[in-house]
Amino acid sequence: MMPLLSDVTSCLSSYDPDALPVRDAQRIINDFLEPVRETETVALLSALGRVLAQDIISPISVPAHDNSAMDGFAFRGADLDPAAPTTLAVVGTVYAGRPSNAAPQAGQCVRIMTGGVMPAGCDTVIPQEHCAAISDDSVTIRPGTLATGDNRRFAGEDLMAGRPALEGGRVIGPADLGLLASLGIATIPVTRRLRVAFFSTGDELRSIGEPLDAGCVYDSNRYTLFGMLTRLGCEIIDMGIVRDEPQALEDALRSACASADAIVTSGGVSVGAADYTRQIMAELGDVTFWKIGMRPGRPLAFGRISSDGKSAFLFGLPGNPVAVMVSFYFFARAALLRMMGANAPVEMVKVKSAAAIRKKPGRTEYQRGIMSTDAGGNQTVRITGSQGSGILRSMTEANCMVVLHDEQGNVSAGDMVDIILFSGLM
Known part of the structure; x- marks a missing residue:
């Protein structure tokens, strides 16, 4: 029997959906999700980026002789x-x-x-x-x-016959292809590709190629979501722009349920969003709306919705372009990888801050940063400038995200800070 969100959140002693720390939201999502179980066998040349469904045991020793x-x-x-x-x-x-x-x-x-x-x-x-x-x-x-x-x-110096060559859950990379080829393995079992539907909401949004009316903006979120989901190796279903209208939203969610394992939306989950958003999502399933203690990207909806006997996990991301990307990378990405059965943790490294950074304790901040090497050979990081959640250009200039944790306050020049490099993430 599938758990309810209330079952998962009851494990947190101080659960407050209006003031939820990042780590608690990540834990709830992780505990509520269920990995995809279906697998398929693919040829080695089609395996790049796929998730290995089980351990691969080496049939031979490499090298075979001294x-x-x-x-x-x-x-x-x-x-x-x-x-x-x-x-x-x-x-x-x-x-x-x-x-x-x-x-x-x-x-x-x-x-x-x-x-x-x-x-x-x-x-x-x-x-x-x-x-x-x-x-x-x-x-x-x-x-x-x-x-x-x-x-x-020595014989078996690289790998001994009967030992695991690669562990299940690994995202297959170029070196893995070479290793498997060295063992004479032509096909491998992988989890099937995760099907993810995504759409943007908002009457003010226009698609590229349409005239830009007064007060309207071009929809950038679908393109960043397309890129991020493609990098994860998902089978993606682009559902376009959905108007701020109850029936349109319900139809889109029901259609997504029919074909997808997960649904990612942008916009429509903030405090100012119409009440029908919550109502429709509540009618279709087990969904909660959170105010996360983070910047940017405070509003987030998460849960599972169902229609005609099929269900999908829902990630309702905020509408501002940078907030969409940050929310995706620090909530949806890990969740989708878990659904794929992948073991791909994001690693943080510590570097010196090149300048002071203002920060309020009590929330997690993700600031766009540029890591470089100073004259002394030391790695340092500086933020890109204004950190407004609508400044998408800053994401193209940055090569990392500076992670300032809940308990941290202002950062002085020379202090060590955690960063996550975009290389391998984006």
Whole structure:
């Protein structure tokens, strides 16, 4: 049986929807959501950005044999003379990918190429450029040039057969494709793509290409939402602009329920929004309206709505362009990743603030920042300037978000602050 929002919020001792801390809202969303269970099998070249549905167990060891890490000469480390030059007789050549019957004895060596299988008894490789002398039938090594065991890769050094190669929940990246290919794996199980419907609300909004009447603005939120959802690898359903009219909103929400796992809206959730927004969402499901202790992006609606036996999780974001992006990144993004079954936490790093930052304790602030490296090689961050929630240009100038937590007050120049880099996030 699916839980109710009231069941989840009852776990918080001081739950107040009109003054909800960021961390409490994130916890409620996380506890209320349910991951998608359906999976599918995809070819390796179609797996980039998909979420691995289960652990991948390595069918082979990588590398499969002890092999050389260098072009050089393989021999027994015990032959090295620590006090005088060591001269070894060359008795053969070992190439990568070719079988060899070479079996050097004491005082002998074989020329070996990078990746060549180490002959029985050999445990050390000297790179050819480190040899003191090389002839057609011998090689000389100065004392102290290397130690026993140098430049040998062990079988299974990268990965042992029977061990997990990749863990379920991982978002597949380019290196993962290479690793799976090295194991001979051609297809992998992934969670199906999350279907997300999104639309903007507001009579003042116009689509690109339409005339801009007095008092109207072009709808930018659908484009940023499109970009953010596409980056997450969602299957997206763009429902356009929905007018500030009860039946239009109800029709849009019911239509979204029919085809989507989640719905993301922008606008219509602030204190000044028409009462019908709350009424319709309440009629369609289990939805709550919050005033989050944050800046920008205070209003937020969250819950689950249903229509004709189908349901979808709802994220009602504010209407201001920057507030939409901040609310998405710090509430909706993590939630959608959880629904995908992905393990992709956002990591914060600490850097010095290049200047003072004004901040009131008691709320979380997300300020647009530019991280750079100063003359001393230290990483510092400065905010982009005015932090108004409608200044979308500042998001294009920033390369990180400065996270100022609830308990923090004013920041002085030189203080350490938490930042989240946009690289990998956007």
